[in-house]
Amino acid sequence: MRVLTANKCPFGMRGGGHMVFAGSSSADHEVTIDLGYMNHSTYDPETKLASLRPGGTWAEVYGTLGPHGVTATGARSNLAGVGGFLLGGGNSLHSTAYGWAYQNVENFEVVLGNGSVVNADRDRNRDLWLGLRGGGLANFGLTHNMSDAVVEATVKFADTIEDHVDCSGVYDDFLEPKTVLDRTTLGNGVDGLQDVWVTGSYNHDIRILRYGLKRFKELDDESVGALLQYHQPLTEPMIRNGDGPSILGLDYCFAKAGNSTGMLSILLLQVAKPALLAALERIGHAFQRDMGEHATALGINWGWKYLNYADYSEDPIAS
Numbered sequence: 001m002r003v004l005t006a007n008k009c010p011f012g013m014r015g016g017g018h019m020v021f022a023g024s025s026s027a028d029h030e031v032t033i034d035l036g037y038m039n040h041s042t043y044d045p046e047t048k049l050a051s052l053r054p055g056g057t058w059a060e061v062y063g064t065l066g067p068h069g070v071t072a073t074g075a076r077s078n079l080a081g082v083g084g085f086l087l088g089g090g091n092s093l094h095s096t097a098y099g100w101a102y103q104n105v106e107n108f109e110v111v112l113g114n115g116s117v118v119n120a121d122r123d124r125n126r127d128l129w130l131g132l133r134g135g136g137l138a139n140f141g142l143t144h145n146m147s148d149a150v151v152e153a154t155v156k157f158a159d160t161i162e163d164h165v166d167c168s169g170v171y172d173d174f175l176e177p178k179t180v181l182d183r184t185t186l187g188n189g190v191d192g193l194q195d196v197w198v199t200g201s202y203n204h205d206i207r208i209l210r211y212g213l214k215r216f217k218e219l220d221d222e223s224v225g226a227l228l229q230y231h232q233p234l235t236e237p238m239i240r241n242g243d244g245p246s247i248l249g250l251d252y253c254f255a256k257a258g259n260s261t262g263m264l265s266i267l268l269l270q271v272a273k274p275a276l277l278a279a280l281e282r283i284g285h286a287f288q289r290d291m292g293e294h295a296t297a298l299g300i301n302w303g304w305k306y307l308n309y310a311d312y313s314e315d316p317i318a319s
Contacts, residue, residue, distance in 0.1 A: 002115040004031060016057045016081015020195035021311045025084075035083065043068050049106055054083030073101045088308035089134040089248055091264070096161055096235050099242015102133045122244065134248040134307070135317070151209045158204050158233035158261050193270035194277045198288035199309035201234065201253070203300035204261040211294050212265060215287060219269075227269060234262035249319055253302045262302055265291070266309045285313055 004011050010030035012023075017036070019025060026032040035055030041064045043050045050072060052061055059078035065071050073092040075085045090101025098104060107121040110128065120129040202208045209231060216229050236254050239246050254260060267287055269280050295301035305316035 001111055001113060005113045005115075013083075015054045015083035016079075016085075018057075018077075018079055018081045018084060020197060023312055041065075041082075043070070052082050052086075054081075056082045058082065058085070073098050073104045075101075085308060087132060087134070089306065090308070091232065091238075091306070095238045095242075096233075097237070097241060099238055099240075100134065100246070100248070103242025103244060103246065105133070108132050130245065130247060133244070134246065151206065151213055154209060154231055155204070155206045158235075158263065161233050161235055161261075193272055194274050194280070196269040196277070196280045196284040197266055197309055197311050198284045199264070199266045199306055199314070200288055200291055200295070201265070201302040201304040201306070202263050202295045203257050203259050203302070204233065204263050205298065205300045207298055208263065208291070208295050208300060212291060215290060216267070219283065219287065227267075230264075230266045230268070232264040232266075234264050236260045249304060253304050257300075257302065262304075264306055264309075266306075281311075281313075 003009075012026040012030060012032045014025040014032055014034045014036070017025065035053070037055060038053040039056035039060055041050060041052045041056055041061045043065055045068060048070075050061070050065060050070075057078060058075040058080050061072060061074055061082060062078070071094075073090065073094045074080075074082075075090070076093050086102050086105060092098075092101050095101070107119055108129065109117065109119055110125075110132070111117055118125055118128070120126075120132060122129065212229065212231070216227065219227060234250060234253075236251075239248075239251050239254075250262075253262060267284060269284050271277065271280055292301055292303075304319045305314050307316040310316040
């Protein structure tokens with residue numbers, strides 16, 4: 001770090017390597033620091049604290065914690081990297097009950113630009129601690145065979161999630177015969193393909209979900225590649241039930257909307273041939289612009305971008 005800083009050399013950090021677009025952890029003519037070998041985690045039953053290294057994946061973390069009968073507010077995908085997930089906020093299956101993942105971090109050990117190693121927590125280097133809590137850098141994957149019944153079940157799920165922060169009983173509608181064939185799947189698409197992600201956020205409103213379903217089916221009819229569309233409730237308990245302050249900006253979104261529930265969306269497009277990636281990006285960006293313009297016309301567009309889902313064309317820090 002001292003050498004890079006002294007020579008003003010651009011560099012990228014690769015943690016678990018889960019981000020999909022070029023330049024997310026590297027770029028041309030720069031140094032990439034790959035933390036892949038810093039992938040070990042430990043658990044101390046006395047302090048009830050887990051120590052995680054940034055280059056690991058959540059599969060490794062859960063494998064460490066499982067034998068102790070505990071878990072963490074970590075990623076919903078085993079493939080997600082530890083460091084990037086936490087620094088970007090970290091929306092977890094447990095977020096409604098315990099807040100975002102970064103709100104459950106007791107301490108960050110950080111290498112600064114001058115090469116020194118410091119700890120950042122409530123009492124030490126507090127400004128750095130705040131910046132790392134989502135500043136930096138309940139999952140539903142609605143697949144191409146989803147129906148309006150799934151949209152309605154998703155809306156009901158979001159309507160009642162604050163009464164079921166541990167999610168018991170709240171999934172019943174997804175097990176009904178009318179939705180079981182179209183039931184949502186959790187995952188990250190197909191490994192080995194080229195990915196494009198675009199994201200947006202809106203008031204919790206069935207109209208934008210139905211519009212997204214309509215546009216999604218149009219994309220599917222065009223056979224642009226493998227498709228996944230996720231809609232995830234954003235709730236005030238995600239901020240309120242976490243530990244300490246938040247800089248994500250969601251509290252502002254809730255206050256501005258006058259609504260305690262929002263909806264986070266992501267469209268994931270995949271193709272096998274890298275040469276088709278530019279065309280796929282144009283399709284994805286056009287889709288998201290269309291969704292945003294429709295939501296704005298309805299008066300329900302939050303404009304908030306989740307850092308962990310945003311690609312290079314978006315500005316999540318500004319939101």
